Amino acid sequence: MKINWKPFVLSILVILAVFPFVYLTLLSLSSGWRFPDVLPSYFGLKNWHTILGSEAGLLKSFFSSLLISLSVAVVSTLSGFALSRTVFYHKQKRLLSLFTYFPYVLAPVVFGACLNYFFLKMGLSGSVFGVIVAQFLIAFPYALIFFSSFWNEKIRHYEDLVATLGGKPLQAFWKVLLPLAKSLLLICFFQTFLISWFEYGLTSIIGLGKVQTLTIKVFLFIKEANFFYGALSCCLLIFPPVVLLYFNKRYVFKNLV
Amino acid sequence: MVPFFSAFIYALLYSLGIIGTLNDGFTLLFWEEVLSSGEFVSSFLYSTLVAAVALFISVGGALWTVIKFKKNLDGKFLSFVMYLPLAIPGVVAAFFTRQLFSQGGFFARVSYQLGWIAKPSEFPDVVNDALAIGIILTFVTIVMPFFTLLFLNVYKNERIAELSVLAKSLGANAKQVTLRVCLPILLKKTWVLIALYFIFLLGAYEVPLILGRESPQMLSVLIIRETRQFDLSKISEGYVIAVMYTIVVSVAAIILFLPKRKKVYEN
Numbered sequence: 276m277k278i279n280w281k282p283f284v285l286s287i288l289v290i291l292a293v294f295p296f297v298y299l300t301l302l303s304l305s306s307g308w309r310f311p312d313v314l315p316s317y318f319g320l321k322n323w324h325t326i327l328g329s330e331a332g333l334l335k336s337f338f339s340s341l342l343i344s345l346s347v348a349v350v351s352t353l354s355g356f357a358l359s360r361t362v363f364y365h366k367q368k369r370l371l372s373l374f375t376y377f378p379y380v381l382a383p384v385v386f387g388a389c390l391n392y393f394f395l396k397m398g399l400s401g402s403v404f405g406v407i408v409a410q411f412l413i414a415f416p417y418a419l420i421f422f423s424s425f426w427n428e429k430i431r432h433y434e435d436l437v438a439t440l441g442g443k444p445l446q447a448f449w450k451v452l453l454p455l456a457k458s459l460l461l462i463c464f465f466q467t468f469l470i471s472w473f474e475y476g477l478t479s480i481i482g483l484g485k486v487q488t489l490t491i492k493v494f495l496f497i498k499e500a501n502f503f504y505g506a507l508s509c510c511l512l513i514f515p516p517v518v519l520l521y522f523n524k525r526y527v528f529k530n531l532v
Numbered sequence: 533m534v535p536f537f538s539a540f541i542y543a544l545l546y547s548l549g550i551i552g553t554l555n556d557g558f559t560l561l562f563w564e565e566v567l568s569s570g571e572f573v574s575s576f577l578y579s580t581l582v583a584a585v586a587l588f589i590s591v592g593g594a595l596w597t598v599i600k601f602k603k604n605l606d607g608k609f610l611s612f613v614m615y616l617p618l619a620i621p622g623v624v625a626a627f628f629t630r631q632l633f634s635q636g637g638f639f640a641r642v643s644y645q646l647g648w649i650a651k652p653s654e655f656p657d658v659v660n661d662a663l664a665i666g667i668i669l670t671f672v673t674i675v676m677p678f679f680t681l682l683f684l685n686v687y688k689n690e691r692i693a694e695l696s697v698l699a700k701s702l703g704a705n706a707k708q709v710t711l712r713v714c715l716p717i718l719l720k721k722t723w724v725l726i727a728l729y730f731i732f733l734l735g736a737y738e739v740p741l742i743l744g745r746e747s748p749q750m751l752s753v754l755i756i757r758e759t760r761q762f763d764l765s766k767i768s769e770g771y772v773i774a775v776m777y778t779i780v781v782s783v784a785a786i787i788l789f790l791p792k793r794k795k796v797y798e799n
Contacts, residue, residue, distance in 0.1 A: 281600070281601065281604065284601070285604055288597070288614075289610070291673075292614065292677070293616065295617075295624075296616065298631070298638070302631065310640070311641050311652075369790065370790075373786065373790050374533045376785045376789050377533065377785055378533075378535065378536045380728070380781045380782070381536070381735065382735025382736070382737060382751075382752045382777075383737075384735075384737040384752050384755075384756055385752055385755050385756075385774055385777060385778070386535075388755060388759045388760070388770075388774065389771075389774055389778075390535060390538070393538060472621075475623050475737070476737040476752070476756075480756075490623050490738075493623050493624065493627055494738075497627055506631075512621065512623075513619050513621075513624055514619075516618075516619035519619075520618060521612065521615075
């Protein structure tokens, strides 16, 4: 009799995908977990209560991350959409689009190390605004690349049609292009939000340790060997994207290939 | 482009001693020192190897998963579960790997309770290990889910299921369908993204910072260590490595994105 091993392998894949979320949640609820105990001596909401207090400053970090990510996502999505039209209708489209890839392929932390001097000179280092500007520099090229597939012949024909019918370029933009790009704008917003939300290296360089986003907090807790608060920071970091992914999972990959 | 070129020119001038604290003027000394020390070469080879192994396992695993389980992965529950790993950033994945696989971690505790080890040091060290197993494992957990979803989407968009039926009706066996229909289409449609991911892994920072060793270090970790050290006379050497790394990834970007690629399959 032939054994059907597919359900077994699929179950393992599901466990592997869900396990980090379960393990990190349980770890965030634990304390006093000494070797060789497999289970911690305490399970409860003690660690989570600290979020509401100021002891670890996690609530502040959460809102800092949220403010930075929302700002980066809104600005890079809107400016990326507006400027991508100029880039992808330009005669030197190939060269300009190549230029957009340079900051994108360079490791953000190396980019940050080389840019740090300019941020220091402009007084942007160590501030939330400076981190937003720095993250914008990597999220904006992504947005430009993302919208490259939108500007095709079909869209140009729509614009021509609006002009033929007497519409102005601004009317074409607001009444035709924006509605057509609505779902793409939403996906780009999610993607740039995640780029910013997950960013560590660039933030640590430009933020100088003063801007403590959640990723910075996770790293600080690892350094302090405070794994329970580290797990708690991880939970705050990974559950909001799960909610976002739930909403945009239908659209994310359609535009990648 | 202005920030990119500004950053590059700043690093280049610093590496040539033209600007920077304690630098007196143009010199090739820092370049000579970096090239003769061999640290850049060993770090570059180490990063390339780690990125290549992680990517090979991830792409191979994702292809296998999609080809074997494409029908099952279409289900509502599974299709959402497959997206979950995308919500995990590098820093969390590295923290998780450390929690599970370190010598005092979860699996070491389980091994102790099962009587397989008598003390933590007997547990195989895959965190901060010489073979970078912890780093590769973490990269795979980040990258493989992405490629699984990507290949699954290409599989649907390129109508590979219909093409497979056609190939079978023309006499191809299951192996020929996989090797001559499925794999070529999946790889040809996604090779740019595969190459991009190689570049991303080459410059990865958080994961090797948490799970890597002091030597050899992956490129980004080495660059940050050198450019932010207390010995100001050595900072220029860090910028030499940054300039070389930037040139390598920029050339890769030019090779990948400048040639006008022909459309492989027209709709």
